[in-house]
Amino acid sequence: MARSGLNTSGADLAADAPKPKVTKESFKRSLRIFRFVLPYRTKFLVGLLMLVLSSSTFMAFPWVAGKLVDAANNKPYVLPGGVVFDINRIALTLFLVIVLQGFFSFGRVWFFTQVSEFAVRDLRQAIYAKFVQLPIPFFEQNRVGALISRITSDVAQVQDAFSLTLAELFRQVFTLVGGIVFIMVVSVKLSLFMLITFPPIVLVAGLFGRKIRTLAKTTQLELANANVIVEETIQSINSVKAFTNEQFEIGRYYASLGRAVQAALQSNLYRGGFISFVIIGLFGGIILVLWRGATLVHATGPDHLEIGQLVTFIIYTAFIGASVAGLGELYGKVQSILGATEHIREVLDETPEPTHLAPTVGLVPAQISGDIRYEHVAFHYPTRPDIAVLQDIDFHIKPGEKIALVGPSGAGKSTIASLLMQFYQLSGGRILVDGHDVRDYDLTALRRHIGIVPQETLLFGGTIRENIAYGKPTATDDEIMAAARQANAWQFISSFPEGLDAVVGDRGIKLSGGQRQRVAIARAILKNPAILILDEATSALDSESEKLVQGALDELLQHRTSIIIAHRLSTIRKVDKILVIDGGRIVEAGSHDELSEREGGLYANLLRLQFELS
Numbered sequence: 094m095a096r097s098g099l100n101t102s103g104a105d106l107a108a109d110a111p112k113p114k115v116t117k118e119s120f121k122r123s124l125r126i127f128r129f130v131l132p133y134r135t136k137f138l139v140g141l142l143m144l145v146l147s148s149s150t151f152m153a154f155p156w157v158a159g160k161l162v163d164a165a166n167n168k169p170y171v172l173p174g175g176v177v178f179d180i181n182r183i184a185l186t187l188f189l190v191i192v193l194q195g196f197f198s199f200g201r202v203w204f205f206t207q208v209s210e211f212a213v214r215d216l217r218q219a220i221y222a223k224f225v226q227l228p229i230p231f232f233e234q235n236r237v238g239a240l241i242s243r244i245t246s247d248v249a250q251v252q253d254a255f256s257l258t259l260a261e262l263f264r265q266v267f268t269l270v271g272g273i274v275f276i277m278v279v280s281v282k283l284s285l286f287m288l289i290t291f292p293p294i295v296l297v298a299g300l301f302g303r304k305i306r307t308l309a310k311t312t313q314l315e316l317a318n319a320n321v322i323v324e325e326t327i328q329s330i331n332s333v334k335a336f337t338n339e340q341f342e343i344g345r346y347y348a349s350l351g352r353a354v355q356a357a358l359q360s361n362l363y364r365g366g367f368i369s370f371v372i373i374g375l376f377g378g379i380i381l382v383l384w385r386g387a388t389l390v391h392a393t394g395p396d397h398l399e400i401g402q403l404v405t406f407i408i409y410t411a412f413i414g415a416s417v418a419g420l421g422e423l424y425g426k427v428q429s430i431l432g433a434t435e436h437i438r439e440v441l442d443e444t445p446e447p448t449h450l451a452p453t454v455g456l457v458p459a460q461i462s463g464d465i466r467y468e469h470v471a472f473h474y475p476t477r478p479d480i481a482v483l484q485d486i487d488f489h490i491k492p493g494e495k496i497a498l499v500g501p502s503g504a505g506k507s508t509i510a511s512l513l514m515q516f517y518q519l520s521g522g523r524i525l526v527d528g529h530d531v532r533d534y535d536l537t538a539l540r541r542h543i544g545i546v547p548q549e550t551l552l553f554g555g556t557i558r559e560n561i562a563y564g565k566p567t568a569t570d571d572e573i574m575a576a577a578r579q580a581n582a583w584q585f586i587s588s589f590p591e592g593l594d595a596v597v598g599d600r601g602i603k604l605s606g607g608q609r610q611r612v613a614i615a616r617a618i619l620k621n622p623a624i625l626i627l628d629e630a631t632s633a634l635d636s637e638s639e640k641l642v643q644g645a646l647d648e649l650l651q652h653r654t655s656i657i658i659a660h661r662l663s664t665i666r667k668v669d670k671i672l673v674i675d676g677g678r679i680v681e682a683g684s685h686d687e688l689s690e691r692e693g694g695l696y697a698n699l700l701r702l703q704f705e706l707s
């Protein structure tokens with residue numbers, strides 16, 4: 094059976110590629126993600142206003158606090174109109190400033206989080222819609238874990254950006270610029286002295302930051318590798334147990350975690366160094382400024398500073414220091430966000446299959462009779478361009494006819510069938526349905542007329558009803574029950590206390606293989622397609638279930654053009670034609686009787702082999 098899709102292994106780490114540098118270009122590209130905010134721009138603007146107001150009141154605090162110290166020093170503040178502000182009034186103003194700040198901060202959080210929740214919902218929706226509409230080769234070229242992290246962790250980063258990081262970035266820049274303006278107003282001399290201490294701090298912090306980012310990237314990559322192990326083993330837990338490889342997997346995971354921890358420890362060493370550097374630099378700077386400020390308070394003449402002014406100055410200096418440190422941290426965050434938006438953008442920019450287009454593109458047949466013609470079809474999988482999987486496949490099935498594809502494993506049987514569904518582009522030849530090239534049909538319209546019962550049915554985690562109705566979401570209960578009866582499934586469904594509402598468990602694991610298959614058959618009966626692809630897998634069932642499934646299949650096959658991928662030759666004696674496939678070519682064609690009598694033929698050989706085995 095062709096692996097119809099998900100790439101759960103392989104080594105595509107492209108999706109976890111290093112984060113982009115914060116360049117003008119990357120910034121511009123990721124700004125495109127802001128189109129998801131556009132529908133909520135009013136709320137966003139109100140949030141922005143609240144942010145400006147809360148940052149402004151925050152900046153007013155040191156200034157008013159300085160005036161309070163001056164008032165305590167018998168120098169009350171006098172407004173230009175002559176109104177005197179004594180200690181009580183200034184303290185009251187200070188309180189008012191804080192209350193306002195609290196209010197504006199609430200507004201900022203309230204509006205920004207609303208915008209981020211809605212925008213992120215839309216973003217997730219857009220990514221998911223894109224995922225389900227992307228062609229199968231996309232899923233073969235990307236790892237499931239990496240794709241899931243697009244919609245989980247990458248989106249979470251963007252959510253952070255919308256709700257917190259942006260506001261934080263703005264607040265820090267505002268504090269930095271505002272702080273510098275305010276200290277200049279208080280004392281140019283002291284400000285210049287203070288600013289001399291900053292460039293070295295910023296420079297060293299920048300170097301530190303770069304090192305931390307490289308190390309953090311390694312940690313993330315190692316962690317992602319460890320997560321892939323968890324994901325793969327959980328998805329294939331049966332194989333892990335069957336091969337008694339629990340210890341091996343535990344060891345593999347432990348080793349991978351060990352590498353992640355090593356990388357994290359090294360990164361944290363630098364991170365710790367960075368923090369202590371910022372503390373020492375910051376406080377060292379404050380002490381220097383205090384010392385210089387104290388001498389200015391002591392001095393007389395034009396350089397003299399009031400104590401209140403010094404207090405104001407020191408608090409602003411602390412603000413400035415904190416915002417520089419904060420900006421250093423934010424740089425890393427902005428970088429992660431740019432990385433995340435880049436990943437998301439890549440998915441959103443992928444070209445989807447032309448399904449569900451409105452208006453439709455191409456032929457939209459209300460009915461099809463099911464005449465199928467493969468004309469010199471050649472094909473290779475996009476992931477393996479050098480290997481010709483099919484060559485010169487040429488056959489015709491008349492409406493209502495049944496053909497069987499037989500041949501050794503890996504011969505290309507499932508691939509032939511999946512090409513009818515247009516899961517992949519042909520590399521040569523063409524396929525006609527009712528005389529028209531399949532590419533001329535509207536993709537959704539054509540697929541609606543084709544049903545498939547796969548070799549191994551994975552059900553969705555809901556109820557049996559939901560799983561059967563997947564073939565026709567508008568089906569009534571009566572239709573669902575009728576389909577279940579025809580598929581020989583009603584007997585076991587009605588034996589469950591919850592009947593159709595019985596939950597099938599993740600991927601249908603609460604049902605047996607035969608039961609799952611009958612649910613899949615009921616689903617196909619409900620869909621009622623003109624063309625049916627049947628990947629026979631009755632070999633996995635015991636003879637009782639096989640009889641039930643076979644009965645259900647006979648019911649399903651009636652009056653439909655059918656392509657049966659046969660594994661057990663005993664089940665296809667009645668088909669109109671058998672095509673024997675070997676190495677991607679049709680090597681024999683004919684009825685069962687014709688082929689079984691052909692001396693030295695592949696079919697006759699396969700038949701003898703199976704007969705001997707049974």
Ligand SMILES: Nc1ncnc2c1ncn2[C@@H]1O[C@H](COP(=O)(O)OP(=O)(O)OP(=O)(O)O)[C@@H](O)[C@H]1O
Pocket residue numbers: 094095096097098233474476477482500501502503504505506507508509
């Ligand atoms: N998604 C895929 N990507 C790349 N190669 C694939 C893919 N699916 C199948 N192949 C390769 O194409 C060839 C034909 O596979 P296909 O599944 O069509 O064979 P099959 O005859 O149906 O086999 P089986 O009877 O074992 O189901 C094989 O060599 C297989 O390895």
